[in-house]
Amino acid sequence: MINPFKPEMAVITEVVKETSDTTTYTFRFKESETRETWGFEPGQFNMITVFGIGEAPISISSGPGDTGFFQHTVRHVGNVTNALAKKRPGDVVGIRGAYGTGWPLRLLYGRNLLIVAGGIGLAPLRPVIREVMRQRDRFKEVEVLYGARTPGDMLFVREFPDWSKHVNLRLAVDMVPPGVKWDHKVGVVTTLFSEMFSQPSNTVVLTCGPEIMMKFVVRGLLHMGFSPDRIYVSMERRMHCGVGKCGRCQIGPRFTCKDGPVFAYEELAALPEEVLGGVGR
Amino acid sequence: MAVTKTSSVPDMVVLSGELWQELLKLVTAQYKVIGPVRRGSEHVFAPVKDPRVLDMAYVTTILPPKKVFHQPFQVLFSFDAEEGTLAEAESGEEKVVWGIHPCDMHAIAILDKVYGVEYPDPYYLRNRENTIIVAKNCTEIGEDCFCLSMGTGPALRSGYDLLLTDLGGRYLVEVGTAKGRKLLSGLDVPPAPRVVLVEKEKRLSQARQRFRKRMVTQGIQELLEENFRHPIWEELMRECLACGSCTMVCPTCFCYNVVDKMDLDLKTGRRQREWDSCMLLEYAQVALGQNFRRDRDARIKQRIYHKLLYYEPQFGTLGCVGCGRCIGACVKRIDITDVVSRLAESVESER
Numbered sequence: 178m179i180n181p182f183k184p185e186m187a188v189i190t191e192v193v194k195e196t197s198d199t200t201t202y203t204f205r206f207k208e209s210e211t212r213e214t215w216g217f218e219p220g221q222f223n224m225i226t227v228f229g230i231g232e233a234p235i236s237i238s239s240g241p242g243d244t245g246f247f248q249h250t251v252r253h254v255g256n257v258t259n260a261l262a263k264k265r266p267g268d269v270v271g272i273r274g275a276y277g278t279g280w281p282l283r284l285l286y287g288r289n290l291l292i293v294a295g296g297i298g299l300a301p302l303r304p305v306i307r308e309v310m311r312q313r314d315r316f317k318e319v320e321v322l323y324g325a326r327t328p329g330d331m332l333f334v335r336e337f338p339d340w341s342k343h344v345n346l347r348l349a350v351d352m353v354p355p356g357v358k359w360d361h362k363v364g365v366v367t368t369l370f371s372e373m374f375s376q377p378s379n380t381v382v383l384t385c386g387p388e389i390m391m392k393f394v395v396r397g398l399l400h401m402g403f404s405p406d407r408i409y410v411s412m413e414r415r416m417h418c419g420v421g422k423c424g425r426c427q428i429g430p431r432f433t434c435k436d437g438p439v440f441a442y443e444e445l446a447a448l449p450e451e452v453l454g455g456v457g458r
Numbered sequence: 459m460a461v462t463k464t465s466s467v468p469d470m471v472v473l474s475g476e477l478w479q480e481l482l483k484l485v486t487a488q489y490k491v492i493g494p495v496r497r498g499s500e501h502v503f504a505p506v507k508d509p510r511v512l513d514m515a516y517v518t519t520i521l522p523p524k525k526v527f528h529q530p531f532q533v534l535f536s537f538d539a540e541e542g543t544l545a546e547a548e549s550g551e552e553k554v555v556w557g558i559h560p561c562d563m564h565a566i567a568i569l570d571k572v573y574g575v576e577y578p579d580p581y582y583l584r585n586r587e588n589t590i591i592v593a594k595n596c597t598e599i600g601e602d603c604f605c606l607s608m609g610t611g612p613a614l615r616s617g618y619d620l621l622l623t624d625l626g627g628r629y630l631v632e633v634g635t636a637k638g639r640k641l642l643s644g645l646d647v648p649p650a651p652r653v654v655l656v657e658k659e660k661r662l663s664q665a666r667q668r669f670r671k672r673m674v675t676q677g678i679q680e681l682l683e684e685n686f687r688h689p690i691w692e693e694l695m696r697e698c699l700a701c702g703s704c705t706m707v708c709p710t711c712f713c714y715n716v717v718d719k720m721d722l723d724l725k726t727g728r729r730q731r732e733w734d735s736c737m738l739l740e741y742a743q744v745a746l747g748q749n750f751r752r753d754r755d756a757r758i759k760q761r762i763y764h765k766l767l768y769y770e771p772q773f774g775t776l777g778c779v780g781c782g783r784c785i786g787a788c789v790k791r792i793d794i795t796d797v798v799s800r801l802a803e804s805v806e807s808e809r
């Protein structure tokens with residue numbers, strides 16, 4: 178019997194510091210068979226093991242078209258992620274996955290796409306952006322709204338010039354420290370709504386960020402007339418298995434690990450338990 | 459029940475006195491047996507070497523026999539933190555669990571769905587495959603029992619290898635599977651006449667009349683869905699200590715935590731899972747201290763809503779089997795049947 182709890186070994190091949198507390202790691206499976214057969218959908222996550230410390234669910238931040246390797250962009254805020262911060266190229270971690278639902282890529286083909294991300298929430302959306310860049314013709318208008326606390330907290334900044342060739346990228350920060358140059362918006366990510374070109378018609382929305390952010394994103398978009406059945410959110414919950422067994426990630430009858438982390442917003446709105454601050458109920 | 463015959467052992471026998479003792483002796487000699495034994499004023503499922511310690515008149519046990527299959531502590535594998543090499547936990551020996559009540563059998567059927575679907579859990583399923591189940595119908599009803607109203611007792615209809623019914627000084631033994639039949643193979647007994655089933659049904663019918671507690675299940679899903687913000691949850695929040703005892707003794711609770719235990723050399727260790735409880739503060743806490751169920755009423759509701767509302771879409775069944783252990787284990791005597799009745803009455807009186 179296949180043991181879903183047994184991690185595969187993966188070697189860290191590259192470490193890129195994104196911000197003061199966030200790092201992008203590139204991994205390569207040790208087993209060639211795993212390298213050849215393993216795949217994922219944008220929006221899915223892996224359980225990453227640092228042996229002796231534990232396991233944590235982290236979304237995959239590379240594109241599905243990136244073959245032979247995969248990436249995770251990790252904010253160092255907990256036991257496993259802080260242990261990961263000490264890892265260097267050549268070190269080995271355990272990987273199980275890919276788990277969970279991905280973003281509804283098929284639904285996006287031939288439609289406009291609006292991505293709204295906050296902070297580390299951009300990591301699970303980067304695979305979508307990379308997929309858009311790889312197959313630009315399959316999508317219509319694509320707009321990305323990204324907010325972070327300060328300019329120094331923005332992820333993937335080195336890729337922004339390349340992204341801007343393919344998608345309309347708009348940036349906002351909550352505050353700009355003295356002496357830092359900033360040519361974009363100051364304010365929460367929803368302040369970008371007033372200047373975006375995305376319209377409700379034929380547009381699918383993907384959003385990931387802190388729940389409080391997603392609450393105001395969904396509320397704002399519903400108010401502007403975006404269809405509730407075309408808004409998708411990616412949820413964070415505590416997970417210890419990734420396969421619907423440990424129970425920790427339950428939201429009502431849904432397991433975030435296997436029924437999510439990407440949910441149609443309407444699915445969450447129908448739950449008795451209040452999610453996203455009960456927006457739209 | 460259709461049963462493949464592996465020997466001349468009959469489908470149904472009645473054992474009393476020496477033959478009953480003979481069966482117990484044979485089984486305990488051949489297998490590792492786990493059964494109900496007395497511990498102080500209560501009972502527990504424990505290894506039984508000497509059949510004389512088996513207390514078949516037990517009403518309930520502190521922990522359900524779930525612990526044999528979904529173990530309180532389960533080593534998933536061992537590892538070397540530097541090399542990352544893995545060795546999987548070894549499989550256990552074949553064993554017999556003796557005297558499981560119908561409520562606990564229904565709970566195991568629910569856990570079979572939890573652990574058997576989508577990503578089958580090799581540890582749970584291995585424990586299930588390695589175990590022969592001897593169930594026992596209930597002719598004595600405890601003060602907290604309400605299986606009758608949950609449709610999970612006091613009589614069992616399927617899922618057992620052997621099924622016992624106490625006919626007063628003698629046991630009716632019904633064969634459910636070939637594994638069960640094997641347990642009887644050392645005995646030379648004639649088949650029981652079918653008329654003995656009349657006696658069985660009479661005793662079970664008498665047992666049904668002795669229930670003192672019942673859960674109001676009619677309309678329960680609608681009741682819960684419409685009253686997520688009812689004041690009763692705040693009342694409960696003031697009573698409940700959020701100690702988690704109710705979930706620790708529950709036969710259908712399946713949640714667990716996972717920890718890496720390092721050896722003293724800080725090089726090798728084991729990954730282990732441990733029972734967890736949605737009633738505890740840390741259960742839904744994530745990095746940076748965010749907690750999706752920080753408030754106690756949110757956790758109380760999670761337990762009750764999960765059992766009585768969410769199991770249905772998840773596993774196609776109610777998540778409560780009416781064993782009553784959560785009532786007995788609660789230091790504040792919070793009674794899930796009473797909570798539902800009070801909620802229903804309060805809603806009714808507002809109409």
